[in-house]
Amino acid sequence: MNSTANAILKKEAFLYCVLVLGLTLAANLSGVFELIAVSQAAPLITVLLLLLFRPKRKETLLSTGMTKLGGLRWYVIALLSGIPVIIGFAAAWGLGFIALPSAHEFSNGMTMAAYFQVIAQSFFSPNMLIVMTLFSFAEEIGWRGYLQPKLTQAMGAKKAILITAAVWAVFHYPFYLNGYNEDGIPLVTIALFTAMIFPLSVVMG
Secondary structure, eight states: OOHHHHHHHHHHHHHHHHHHHHHHHHHHHHTOHHHHHHGGGHHHHHHHHHHTTSSOHHHHHHHTTTTOOOOHHHHHHHHHTHHHHHHHHHHHHHTTSSOOOOGGGSGGGOOHHHHHHHHHHHHTSHHHHHHHHHHHHHHHIIIIIIIHHHHHHHHOHHHHHHHHHHHHHHHHHHHHHTTSSOSSOHHHHHHHHHHHHHHHHHHHO
């Protein structure tokens, strides 16, 4: 690929990063709950905005892989991706950065076991699973469907994976700083999340 084509790809990737991070930051600074919620789909929204100003929109959109189901191993990887989160939580708990609530903090005599059961039921409820699936889809179309392929063509797979991971991580920072996760210390949460994102990005390729 010639230098002109490389420069174009880099500019497109840079513009994408600026827009997606800018939209997310602006939404979080607005303080409007609806905007903050919708901005979680900013990676996909930004792709659609950029496609409005370029030819062969349909071909480019299809090249993101949004119409493909993918192989079984990727679904297994998606399920296993929760392991680093569990390890990170356990490490933070062991180091004293976070503390589990004691039994007397629960109302109506709720035990720790009951507390975790409520959390698990909420996390795996149909509504939560649908929302998580939709926002995950919206993110992946942007990160590994649009941004990473452009970076790979311009500078190779290794740099593309690392840059995509960095943008992916930074994208979530405004949400954490804005109280997305009310438990724990935001900076510790950000550090644990970032530590998870990079190895996960390598595995996802």
